[in-house]
Amino acid sequence: MSLLVEARGVTKHFPLGRGKTVHAVDDVSLSIAAREIVGLVGESGSGKSTFGKALVGLHDKTAGEVYLEGERLPQRYTAADFRHYAQRMQMIFQDPYSSLNPRMTVGEIVGEGLRLGGGASDAQQRAAVADWLERVGLAAGYAGRYPHELSGGQRQRVGIARALILEPTFVVCDEPISALDVSVQAQIVRLLGELKESLGLTLLFIAHDLSMVRYVSDRMAVMYLGSLVELGGADDVYFRPMHPYTKTLVASNPEPDPRSERERATIPITGEIPSPINIRAGCRFATRCPEVMDICRTVTPELRTVAAGDERHVACHLFESGGLASPAPTALPTEVVDR
Amino acid sequence: MIVANDAPVLDVSDLCVEFDTHGGVVQAVRGVSFSVRPGKTLAIVGESGCGKSVSVQSIMGLTPMPPGRITRGAARLDGVDIVRQKIVNGEDVRGNRIGMIFQDPMSALNPTMRVGDQIAETLQVHRGMSKRDAFARAVEVLALVNIPDADARARQFPFAFSGGMLQRAMIAMAIACEPAVLIADEPTTALDVTIQAQLLELLEGLQRKNGMAIVLITHDLGVVARVADDVAVMYAGEIVESGTVDDVFYRAAHPYTLGLKAAMPSRETSKSVGLMPIEGAPPDLFRPPAGCGYAERCPHAMLVCGPHRPQRVEVDPGHHAMCWLHHEDAPRGTDAVYRGGRA
Numbered sequence: 001m002s003l004l005v006e007a008r009g010v011t012k013h014f015p016l017g018r019g020k021t022v023h024a025v026d027d028v029s030l031s032i033a034a035r036e037i038v039g040l041v042g043e044s045g046s047g048k049s050t051f052g053k054a055l056v057g058l059h060d061k062t063a064g065e066v067y068l069e070g071e072r073l074p075q076r077y078t079a080a081d082f083r084h085y086a087q088r089m090q091m092i093f094q095d096p097y098s099s100l101n102p103r104m105t106v107g108e109i110v111g112e113g114l115r116l117g118g119g120a121s122d123a124q125q126r127a128a129v130a131d132w133l134e135r136v137g138l139a140a141g142y143a144g145r146y147p148h149e150l151s152g153g154q155r156q157r158v159g160i161a162r163a164l165i166l167e168p169t170f171v172v173c174d175e176p177i178s179a180l181d182v183s184v185q186a187q188i189v190r191l192l193g194e195l196k197e198s199l200g201l202t203l204l205f206i207a208h209d210l211s212m213v214r215y216v217s218d219r220m221a222v223m224y225l226g227s228l229v230e231l232g233g234a235d236d237v238y239f240r241p242m243h244p245y246t247k248t249l250v251a252s253n254p255e256p257d258p259r260s261e262r263e264r265a266t267i268p269i270t271g272e273i274p275s276p277i278n279i280r281a282g283c284r285f286a287t288r289c290p291e292v293m294d295i296c297r298t299v300t301p302e303l304r305t306v307a308a309g310d311e312r313h314v315a316c317h318l319f320e321s322g323g324l325a326s327p328a329p330t331a332l333p334t335e336v337v338d339r
Numbered sequence: 340m341i342v343a344n345d346a347p348v349l350d351v352s353d354l355c356v357e358f359d360t361h362g363g364v365v366q367a368v369r370g371v372s373f374s375v376r377p378g379k380t381l382a383i384v385g386e387s388g389c390g391k392s393v394s395v396q397s398i399m400g401l402t403p404m405p406p407g408r409i410t411r412g413a414a415r416l417d418g419v420d421i422v423r424q425k426i427v428n429g430e431d432v433r434g435n436r437i438g439m440i441f442q443d444p445m446s447a448l449n450p451t452m453r454v455g456d457q458i459a460e461t462l463q464v465h466r467g468m469s470k471r472d473a474f475a476r477a478v479e480v481l482a483l484v485n486i487p488d489a490d491a492r493a494r495q496f497p498f499a500f501s502g503g504m505l506q507r508a509m510i511a512m513a514i515a516c517e518p519a520v521l522i523a524d525e526p527t528t529a530l531d532v533t534i535q536a537q538l539l540e541l542l543e544g545l546q547r548k549n550g551m552a553i554v555l556i557t558h559d560l561g562v563v564a565r566v567a568d569d570v571a572v573m574y575a576g577e578i579v580e581s582g583t584v585d586d587v588f589y590r591a592a593h594p595y596t597l598g599l600k601a602a603m604p605s606r607e608t609s610k611s612v613g614l615m616p617i618e619g620a621p622p623d624l625f626r627p628p629a630g631c632g633y634a635e636r637c638p639h640a641m642l643v644c645g646p647h648r649p650q651r652v653e654v655d656p657g658h659h660a661m662c663w664l665h666h667e668d669a670p671r672g673t674d675a676v677y678r679g680g681r682a
């Protein structure tokens with residue numbers, strides 16, 4: 001499998017002034033193979049959208065690099081960069097209500113990328129728009145309508161057509177189904193799957209619905225408070241979570257099966273995700289972790305390979321000893337210098 | 340501890356609600372019946388726009404009238420209809436005997452008032468408590484919903500609370516008067532699964548303690564499976580299937596219930612099996628279909644389904660479905676639809 005997208009140490013901080021900085025994404029490395037779907041989960045505020053936007057250039061990177069097919073992408077995009085890379089990378093947004101310009105017709109929205117890119121005649125643009133509206137399951141007649149005249153599912157189809165009309169290779173889907181009803185979610189997921197096959201797309205699929213991410217993705221990445229805490233095969237991560245945070249997420253995720261829900265021993269995690277402002281050294285999950293040890297509060301655990309075959313990566317001191325799922329010895333130094 | 344008995348505490352029958360709009364009359368709720376027993380949780384599940392909120396808001400007197408109108412039906416709280424009378428035995432039952440919580444906590448809380456004062460106020464109004472006693476009780480209730488440092492928190496304004504704490508404060512407000520019924524309209528929809536799990540656990544704990552009945556509105560079958568005793572599945576303004584949670588999940592007797600289940604991933608769903616979307620969209624409630632509301636999308640639809648409204652059939656004791664497949668003359672072709680233990 002060839003690598004399509006590679007993020008190395010991607011970091012995005014938002015300075016708030018007065019010495020405060022939001023650590024939205026810190027040192028995230030992730031490689032995505034061609035035609036792979038990587039799911040990205042985590043509570044809101046964990047940095048999923050910021051990471052996705054940094055990948056496609058919608059955010060400047062504070063540090064780190066992104067490579068697309070081996071080519072290093074700009075740290076900060078110019079208008080020309082956007083036009084250039086829009087042909088290869090696109091993003092689909094969560095909220096089909098706010099991400100579509102209400103004053104543009106569906107046809108104008110879908111055709112915008114072609115228009116900005118130049119090179120296609122009006123007639124070619126119209127034909128391409130009509131073709132794409134059909135492909136996403138909207139009749140070509142929708143070209144003259146406005147976003148407010150459409151249902152949520154129809155708007156998301158417009159968002160998909162707009163992103164895919166330039167036939168990009170890599171698409172970040174940021175919560176593309178979260179605002180939709182269950183029956184419509186399945187319609188959109190099926191559509192994305194079909195388009196992925198026919199176009200050979202590579203996707204980063206961001207969502208907070210773990211069951212859906214497991215179903216959709218080849219691999220699953222879990223973020224917490226700006227860091228990547230676990231990465232592995234989607235079924236593996238879901239059915240055999242290793243990081244205590246992933247365990248809590250999976251245990252909190254209700255499944256549509258009353259019998260298994262009755263048997264489930266829930267470990268509802270206490271507290272809420274802390275503020276990502278001026279984060280200090282140590283595991284970011286230490287304040288809520290049911291398995292916290294002394295070392296966790298002072299030493300930042302690195303994402304390590306914990307299973308053979310390079311398949312599973314976990315950032316947790318419980319797994320420091322190279323693949324053994326045994327807790328680290330308690331005799332570790334407790335006084336570690338804080339940065 | 341209060342032992343659950345079988346007499347429903349809230350019994351809604353044949354509720355019909357419509358709205359006058361520019362486009363005509365929307366028949367939002369078309370003959371809805373459900374009931375909930377003390378200490379039990381009824382989940383009402385269905386897609387957006389199917390009438391879940393309007394059903395419960397009209398019971399709570401929260402539907403704007405006009406443009407809204409309750410054209411038929413009753414909601415009996417301990418046997419007394421509260422749809423047409425707000426005051427029962429000299430008491431305003433809403434906010435007192437029935438509490439309600441919402442998706443957005445700020446729709447229930449006043450941003451300009453200290454949290455403890457707001458809760459105390461409902462106690463003063465409904466329970467005639469003194470200001471002092473009411474405030475002390477408000478602190479107790481905040482502690483009951485696991486707000487740390489409740490005494491200090493009670494003296495703060497809502498903006499000082501985190502999202503999860505606001506949600507708890509709203510619950511505290513709704514349960515302060517120890518209602519017999521708590522209606523929860525998508526209380527966890529905007530929350531992360533971790534916070535959702537905390538809240539559902541909290542509601543279950545409160546229910547175990549005080550025996551209140553809960554009507555939980557949600558579109559998430561996972562949440563239903565986790566907390567519900569009984570389930571009512573709504574579609575296009577009607578309840579198309581109802582029964583115990585096991586009836587509805589393991590013996591689904593309505594094609595829409597089956598469609599919903601097949602459209603969402605479970606532990607067993609694999610990439611090779613795949614999700615089955617329900618194609619199409621719910622009908623326009625300006626012109627509700629004469630027959631079955633689901634006929635246009637139903638893979639089992641027969642000639643009779645379009646023009647004729649199906650009866651509500653009891654497939655097993657307490658398990659009802661509104662579908663022509665349960666008519667005695669219906670063909671026995673599909674085994675996906677549960678037909679009852681008697682047949």
Ligand SMILES: Nc1ncnc2c1ncn2[C@@H]1O[C@H](COP(=O)(O)OP(=O)(O)O)[C@@H](O)[C@H]1O
Pocket residue numbers: 014022023024042043044045046047048049050051276
């Ligand atoms: N433009 C911004 N300025 C300041 N903080 C931001 C900005 N965008 C995002 N953040 C913060 O960065 C963190 C991560 O946000 P986000 O990437 O949206 O998370 P997620 O998508 O996982 O919910 C949050 O704490 C958020 O408030």
Ligand SMILES: Nc1ncnc2c1ncn2[C@@H]1O[C@H](COP(=O)(O)OP(=O)(O)O)[C@@H](O)[C@H]1O
Pocket residue numbers: 358359360365367385386387388389390391392393394403406407624
């Ligand atoms: N105030 C109102 N005026 C007109 N129509 C309304 C009003 N409130 C709700 N409706 C309509 O009633 C139907 C049911 O809405 P609702 O009960 O909110 O659905 P749900 O809660 O199941 O998503 C919808 O078609 C909605 O547009």
Ligand code: SF4
Pocket residue numbers: 593594595631632633634635637638639640641644645649661662663664
């Ligand atoms: S009544 Fe007919 S259309 Fe409606 S759910 Fe039953 S089979 Fe389908």
Ligand SMILES: [Mg+2]
Pocket residue numbers: 048049050174
């Ligand atoms: Mg986001």
Ligand SMILES: [Mg+2]
Pocket residue numbers: 391392393524525
């Ligand atoms: Mg609603």
